[in-house]
Amino acid sequence: MSLDNLSRRRALGLGLGALVIGAAGCGGGGGGPKQAQAPATTAAATEYTGPSVSLKFWNGFTGGDGPVMKKLVDQFNAEHQNIKVSMNVYQWADYYAKVPAAVSAGQGPDLGIMHVDSVATNAARQVVLPLDDVANALSLTEADFSPPVWKAGAYKGARYSIPLDVHPLGMFYNKTVMKQAGLDPEQPPKTGEEYMTALEALKKAGIQGHWATPFPFTGSMQFGTLLYQNGGQLFADDAGVSRFAEDPGVHALTWLVDLVNKGYSPKNVGQDADFIALQNGKAAFNWNGIWSINTLKEIKNLEWGVAPLPQIGAKPAAWAGSHQFVVFKQRTPDQNKLTAAKVFINWISGHSLEWAKGGQVPARKSIRDSAEFAALKEQATIGTQIDYLYFLPSVAGIGDASAVVDQAINAAILLKKSPKDALTEAAAKADKILEANRKKYGA
Amino acid sequence: MVAISAKKAAGRDVRVPRSGKATPYLFLAPYLILFSVFVLAPALFGIWVSLHDWDYMLEGKPFVGLDNYTALFDDQSPVYGDFWMSMRATGIFTVFSVPFLVVLPLGVALLLNRPFRGRTLFRGLFFAPFVLGVAVVCLIWRLLLDPNLGLVDWILGTPIPWTTATPWAWIALVGVTVWWTLGFNAVIYLAGMQDIPRELYDAAKVDGAGRWGAFVHVTLPGLRPVALFVVTTTILASANMFGQSYLLTQGAPGGETRTAIMYMLQQGLREYKMGSASAMSYLLTLLLILVSVVNFRLFRTRS
Numbered sequence: 001m002s003l004d005n006l007s008r009r010r011a012l013g014l015g016l017g018a019l020v021i022g023a024a025g026c027g028g029g030g031g032g033p034k035q036a037q038a039p040a041t042t043a044a045a046t047e048y049t050g051p052s053v054s055l056k057f058w059n060g061f062t063g064g065d066g067p068v069m070k071k072l073v074d075q076f077n078a079e080h081q082n083i084k085v086s087m088n089v090y091q092w093a094d095y096y097a098k099v100p101a102a103v104s105a106g107q108g109p110d111l112g113i114m115h116v117d118s119v120a121t122n123a124a125r126q127v128v129l130p131l132d133d134v135a136n137a138l139s140l141t142e143a144d145f146s147p148p149v150w151k152a153g154a155y156k157g158a159r160y161s162i163p164l165d166v167h168p169l170g171m172f173y174n175k176t177v178m179k180q181a182g183l184d185p186e187q188p189p190k191t192g193e194e195y196m197t198a199l200e201a202l203k204k205a206g207i208q209g210h211w212a213t214p215f216p217f218t219g220s221m222q223f224g225t226l227l228y229q230n231g232g233q234l235f236a237d238d239a240g241v242s243r244f245a246e247d248p249g250v251h252a253l254t255w256l257v258d259l260v261n262k263g264y265s266p267k268n269v270g271q272d273a274d275f276i277a278l279q280n281g282k283a284a285f286n287w288n289g290i291w292s293i294n295t296l297k298e299i300k301n302l303e304w305g306v307a308p309l310p311q312i313g314a315k316p317a318a319w320a321g322s323h324q325f326v327v328f329k330q331r332t333p334d335q336n337k338l339t340a341a342k343v344f345i346n347w348i349s350g351h352s353l354e355w356a357k358g359g360q361v362p363a364r365k366s367i368r369d370s371a372e373f374a375a376l377k378e379q380a381t382i383g384t385q386i387d388y389l390y391f392l393p394s395v396a397g398i399g400d401a402s403a404v405v406d407q408a409i410n411a412a413i414l415l416k417k418s419p420k421d422a423l424t425e426a427a428a429k430a431d432k433i434l435e436a437n438r439k440k441y442g443a
Numbered sequence: 444m445v446a447i448s449a450k451k452a453a454g455r456d457v458r459v460p461r462s463g464k465a466t467p468y469l470f471l472a473p474y475l476i477l478f479s480v481f482v483l484a485p486a487l488f489g490i491w492v493s494l495h496d497w498d499y500m501l502e503g504k505p506f507v508g509l510d511n512y513t514a515l516f517d518d519q520s521p522v523y524g525d526f527w528m529s530m531r532a533t534g535i536f537t538v539f540s541v542p543f544l545v546v547l548p549l550g551v552a553l554l555l556n557r558p559f560r561g562r563t564l565f566r567g568l569f570f571a572p573f574v575l576g577v578a579v580v581c582l583i584w585r586l587l588l589d590p591n592l593g594l595v596d597w598i599l600g601t602p603i604p605w606t607t608a609t610p611w612a613w614i615a616l617v618g619v620t621v622w623w624t625l626g627f628n629a630v631i632y633l634a635g636m637q638d639i640p641r642e643l644y645d646a647a648k649v650d651g652a653g654r655w656g657a658f659v660h661v662t663l664p665g666l667r668p669v670a671l672f673v674v675t676t677t678i679l680a681s682a683n684m685f686g687q688s689y690l691l692t693q694g695a696p697g698g699e700t701r702t703a704i705m706y707m708l709q710q711g712l713r714e715y716k717m718g719s720a721s722a723m724s725y726l727l728t729l730l731l732i733l734v735s736v737v738n739f740r741l742f743r744t745r746s
Binding site: 096097100101103104121124125126127211214215266267268269270271273276277280282397399400403407408410411414416417422429432433436439440441442 | 496498499500501503520521524525585588589590591592593602604606607608693694695696697698699709712713714715716
């Protein structure tokens with residue numbers, strides 16, 4: 001749920017000791033004064049006519065999404081003679097550590113991508129610049145996107161990011177396995193009742209249908225989904241306090257733990273084991289991210305489908321992340337570069353159908369509603385959930401508090417603690433973290 | 444050269460000094476500069492950082508005195524529970540991994556020190572895993588040890604949760620680490636053994652010592668300096684364990700196998716609470732210094 005979890009393929013080389021932490025702090029010594037940089041509030045352009053500029057564009061698209069973005073960048077460069085965008089890719093975990101350090105050293109890139117739940121933190125830390133003028137000049141409003149996605153990019157009344165995509169969870173299912181249990185593979189379960197009936201049928205056929213993973217990927221996302229379906233929320237709207245330990249949360253986590261207790265899931269599901277089990281026919285269902293589409297497509301002889309998440313609780317809800325464009329603060333702002341960056345953001349956003357093919361739902365409504373997107377069957381199916389996705393409150397340091405929830409979910413699904421105890425303990429801890437962050441970021 | 448030619452030119456017995464007072468320091472300088480810039484200065488700066496609420500991107504870095512340290516001992520603070528759980532994890536790992544990493548490589552080195560066909564091959568084989576990076580090692584073992592899909596459980600015919608429940612996770616973490624780094628310590632021992640003079644073994648034989656006697660009275664004492672090195676570096680390496688927990692167990696269950704370094708990383712570089720992370724680092728460092736001192740004392744009194 002925190003940005004940490006978004007980068008499963010992240011960061012294998014983080015061997016760090018005590019000194020590194022000191023050294024990282026050291027980088028700020030020469031960081032110069034941190035006065036708020038006045039945003040250039042001239043109208044953003046959709047065209048750039050100034051002298052040639054080159055833009056550094058950093059992101060963490062290390063998977064199959066990297067080449068897709070590279071292709072878009074190449075196309076952009078070919079169509080814009082006076083703007084040259086060069087793209088650098090890092091593991092997300094490295095990226096989030098590197099970018100602030102680079103910005104502070106005056107070596108930062110011009111623009112980049114951030115997960116929506118990192119935007120507020122980076123806005124508070126003055127890593128990224130307000131982009132209200134981009135939105136104004138391009139006449140972008142929440143109606144062009146979807147209200148929760150759009151709102152999630154605002155911090156303290158200013159806009160800091162422009163949505164590129166949303167990547168929700170969907171329910172992936174193995175058709176062969178469903179047939180084995182006598183289920184109709186063209187009619188995947190839609191409600192909690194249907195889901196339980198299906199799991200029971202699978203159990204009778206000797207199949208554990210839904211492997212309940214205790215790990216953030218995607219166990220925490222499943223928990224969040226169920227919590228919101230039950231009418232709860234992770235944190236209060238202003239993130240003043242945590243709310244995940246209230247009844248809706250306890251019910252959500254109990255539902256997941258019961259999958260294990262009732263034999264619909266094995267105990268001790270390892271990292272990624274749930275997704276592997278779907279692929280090799282040991283599980284029928286896997287609630288996973290839309291980015292899994294291309295992975296599954298590459299597996300020969302696997303008959304699979306994807307549907308919106310079943311509605312287990314009182315109302316539909318689904319976890320989603322969102323990649324958003326940000327512009328980084330520079331020591332000496334260059335108006336030409338800023339304008340060019342805005343042109344780039346607008347252009348990519350307008351071409352996000354290509355991006356969708358990499359396994360995403362475009363944030364832009366006009367593209368989501370297009371016939372071309374509807375032709376991407378799997379993406380479009382998951383995309384139907386757009387109106388009831390949930391996002392974390394746009395509060396600096398919110399990821400710190402949601403990391404605590406991950407531990408609680410882990411302990412509960414591994415049957416170390418009862419759902420209620422695990423969540424109550426985590427809530428007490430999260431509240432302290434929220435309080436400390438309010439002090440730190442001056443909310 | 445300068446001194447010699449000066450002597451010849453003068454034709455008298457005047458000693459031109461070959462080195463001045465600064466010479467040793469000049470020789471040390473290249474390392475000393477690197478050490479100061481990249482180790483000493485950051486370490487000292489870390490103390491300064493630990494006395495503040497430090498986020499290098501924020502303008503305000505309020506001085507908080509010893510608050511970051513007292514928070515580690517205050518059970519009402521947000522870090523207390525997680526920090527000590529992580530210290531406990533590091534402690535458990537160190538206590539159980541160090542004996543294996545000190546004793547097993549010694550046995551391996553003894554075997555590899557004997558003449559037999561294919562000795563070089565086996566020396567290579569035992570060292571080979573060490574060449575692999577922690578990511579490779581842990582991804583391989585994570586799949587092999589998966590509680591439901593792994594090869595290890597399949598072969599054993601057991602449903603042991605190697606990566607998701609204690610104490611199994613500790614056995615997995617220690618086992619993988621031993622498999623991975625055993626070769627390194629073995630090579631150090633091996634080098635040490637080859638430094639022990641042959642005459643000592645001959646003398647032992649003359650005095651009637653068998654293989655065991657020679658091992659206890661010649662090999663072990665001969666290895667003392669090497670063993671001190673091995674024990675010290677192994678304790679430090681184990682106490683700094685990070686990658687294995689990060690990749691193999693992700694701290695499961697519920698953070699029980701999250702090590703101190705992992706938690707400091709979370710605090711310092713993910714949550715940007717560098718003051719707090721530095722304070723934790725200093726506490727860990729202090730404990731490790733104590734352990735190292737005890738360690739040196741033990742090896743000294745024996746001689």
